Amino acid sequence: EIVLTQSPATLSLSPGERATLSCRASQSVSSYLAWYQQKPGQAPRLLIYDASNRATGIPARFSGSGSGTDFTLTISSLEPEDFAVYYCQQRSNWPNFGQGTRLEIK
Amino acid sequence: QVQLVESGGGVVQPGGSLRLSCAASGFTFSSYGMHWVRQAPGKGLEWVAFIRYDGSNKYYADSVKGRFTISRDNSKNTLYLQMNSLRAEDTAVYYCAKDPWEVGSGYYFDYWGQGTLVTVSS
Numbered sequence: 001e002i003v004l005t006q007s008p009a010t011l012s013l014s015p016g017e018r019a020t021l022s023c024r025a026s027q028s029v030s031s032y033l034a035w036y037q038q039k040p041g042q043a044p045r046l047l048i049y050d051a052s053n054r055a056t057g058i059p060a061r062f063s064g065s066g067s068g069t070d071f072t073l074t075i076s077s078l079e080p081e082d083f084a085v086y087y088c089q090q091r092s093n094w095p096n097f098g099q100g101t102r103l104e105i106k
Numbered sequence: 107q108v109q110l111v112e113s114g115g116g117v118v119q120p121g122g123s124l125r126l127s128c129a130a131s132g133f134t135f136s137s138y139g140m141h142w143v144r145q146a147p148g149k150g151l152e153w154v155a156f157i158r159y160d161g162s163n164k165y166y167a168d169s170v171k172g173r174f175t176i177s178r179d180n181s182k183n184t185l186y187l188q189m190n191s192l193r194a195e196d197t198a199v200y201y202c203a204k205d206p207w208e209v210g211s212g213y214y215f216d217y218w219g220q221g222t223l224v225t226v227s228s
Contacts, residue, residue, distance in 0.1 A: 034214045036151075043201055043218035044151065055216060087151055091213035094167070097151040 002026055004088050004098035012106040019075040021101045023088035028068045032092040035064055035073045038100075039084045047086075048073065080105075108132040108217040110202050115222030122192050122226070128185040128202030128219055136160070136180035139205035141215060142187050144198035154200070155187065159209055170196075192226045199223050 003026040013019055023033065031051040036044040046055040048064035051071060061076040075082055083105050088098040114126040128140070142154040155176040156165045164176050175188040185202050200222055203215035 036215075043220055044215070045218070046206075046214065046216045049206065049212075049214050049216075089151075089214070094165070095153040095213045097153075099150050 002029060002090055002093050002096065004090060004096065006086075006088055006098035006101045008101060009099075010102045010104060012104050013078055014106045015078050015080055017078050019073075019078055019082070019103060021073040021075075021086055021103070023066075023071040023073070023098050025069045025071075025090060025092075029090040029092035031067045032090055033064075033066070033071050034089045034091070035062075036087045036089065036097075037082075037084045038087065044087065075103075078103075108204065110204065110217060110219035112200065112202055112219045112222040115200065115224045117225045117227060118192055119228050120193060120226055123188070123190045124192065124224060126187040126189070126200055126202075126222060126224070128187075130183045130185065130202075130204070133204070134208075135178075135183040137208050139207070139211050140176075140178060140185045141203045141205060141213075142176060142185075143201045143203050143215060143218075144196075145201070145221070146195075146198045149198075152198075156205070156211070156213070157185070158211065189224070192224075194226050197224060197226045 005024045007022045033051045035048040038044040052064045063074045085100045087100050109131045111129045141156045157176045173191045177186045202219045204217040206212045206216040
């Protein structure tokens with residue numbers, strides 16, 4: 001099983017700041033990695049797939065990068081609605097998720 | 107627009123059974139694979155099962171293999187999850203989710219339902 005480790009567990013930032021979230025895989029997943037956003041009481045929303053492709057309707061301030069074992073989700077300038085939990089997910093093997101990063105308002 | 111609406115959740119005793127349904131609309135249901143993903147209270151996400159667009163292949167997480175069965179009725183645009191021999195650790199919100207690739211298996215989840223809560227407790 002491929003283990004995905006997200007860091008940090010919690011990130012405290014202010015609106016307008018840049019957010020950088022990390023996801024590390026225990027073995028290479030090539031570029032088969034996605035990022036999701038989940039707000040309290042809501043279903044997750046697909047943001048990025050195949051490491052760097054924005055899903056339909058996702059604002060340009062969200063970007064993804066990386067390949068192999070190290071991946072990054074960057075939010076260039078935080079909007080109030082971006083504070084949520086973010087999960088990475090791989091599909092190189094049977095799909096699984098990281099444990100999540102909580103992005104909170106500082 | 108794509109809509110996925112789950113139903114069938116509730117409280118069930120350990121060892122019991124439950125069948126979840128997911129009604130789909132806004133896309134050609136018969137052309138897309140579908141997934142179930144669950145989330146235990148306060149915890150992360152866990153993929154549960156996948157069924158190909160035509161129902162020809164089904165895949166399960168080890169944690170539910172032999173106890174859960176995924177199925178679909180393309181004439182009714184509905185996805186199902188039959189859950190047997192339920193355990194306390196199956197307690198979760200169950201989401202149905204659409205696969206992005208038409209007539210393929212992307213194993214990403216581009217649209218999600220609102221979820222239905224299953225509680226396994228005596």
